[in-house]
Amino acid sequence: GENVEQHPSTLSVQEGDSAVIKCTYSDSASNYFPWYKQELGKRPQLIIDIRSNVGEKKDQRIAVTLNKTAKHFSLHITETQPEDSAVYFCAVLNNYGQNFVFGPGTRLSVLP
Amino acid sequence: EAQVTQNPRYLITVTGKKLTVTCSQNMNHEYMSWYRQDPGLGLRQIYYSMNVEVTDKGDVPEGYKVSRKEKRNFPLILESPSPNQTSLYFCASWGNYGYTFGSGTRLTVV
Numbered sequence: 001g002e003n004v005e006q007h008p009s010t011l012s013v014q015e016g017d018s019a020v021i022k023c024t025y026s027d028s029a030s031n032y033f034p035w036y037k038q039e040l041g042k043r044p045q046l047i048i049d050i051r052s053n054v055g056e057k058k059d060q061r062i063a064v065t066l067n068k069t070a071k072h073f074s075l076h077i078t079e080t081q082p083e084d085s086a087v088y089f090c091a092v093l094n095n096y097g098q099n100f101v102f103g104p105g106t107r108l109s110v111l112p
Numbered sequence: 113e114a115q116v117t118q119n120p121r122y123l124i125t126v127t128g129k130k131l132t133v134t135c136s137q138n139m140n141h142e143y144m145s146w147y148r149q150d151p152g153l154g155l156r157q158i159y160y161s162m163n164v165e166v167t168d169k170g171d172v173p174e175g176y177k178v179s180r181k182e183k184r185n186f187p188l189i190l191e192s193p194s195p196n197q198t199s200l201y202f203c204a205s206w207g208n209y210g211y212t213f214g215s216g217t218r219l220t221v222v
Contacts, residue, residue, distance in 0.1 A: 001171070006154075009152075034210050034211075036211075042215075043202060043213040043214065043215050043216055044155070044202070044211075044213050045213070046209065046210040046211060049210060089154060089155060091155075100145070100157060100211070101157070101171070102147075102154045102155040102156070103154055104152060104153060104154040105154045
């Protein structure tokens with residue numbers, strides 16, 4: 001089955017700096033790659049996603065890049081703010097069904 | 113308001129006592145799923161359902177049952193809970209804007 005790795009597991013940055021989180025996956029048939037943000041004690045919420053026919057997608061300070069050949073995709077957060085502090089999960093969906101596989105998560109801390 | 117409603121939010125139970133966690137969505141989504149979240153392991157899929165009366169195992173189905181008798185409801189059943197099922201559980205439904213998650217159920221089995 002699909003195997004999703006996510007790095008780093010923890011990340012601390014200074015406010016205003018950029019943060020990058022990377023996920024790798026194993027199933028080349030995967031075609032949908034979302035990112036979720038989970039604040040402490042709350043449910044995961046979708047922040048950005050990308051489909052396999054696109055290499056990059058941007059939404060204000062957040063962007064996702066996809067390299068299908070290398071089977072990895074990354075979340076980029078620019079001009080980080082303390083409210084960006086959360087756990088971020090990548091996920092992968094494949095063509096065969098809707099069996100989502102999530103990465104193990106990255107705890108991002110933005111230091112004021 | 114479009115939402116996924118899970119109940120209860122918190123539950124403490126004893127080993128072997130059957131329990132059900134309810135999940136309901138008001139978005140007319142066909143696809144629903146249950147996840148458990150454990151530290152360092154992320155979100156692992158327990159069961160999913162692609163439509164009424166259609167359910168399938170996820171990655172960690174042992175010890176759980178589900179049913180999908182109607183589109184809006186997708187209960188999670190633990191017939192004989194054990195301490196290793198202590199976890200945070202999320203129900204989710206899938207629509208045009210990806211997954212919408214319920215607010216979670218923190219289950220403790222003693």
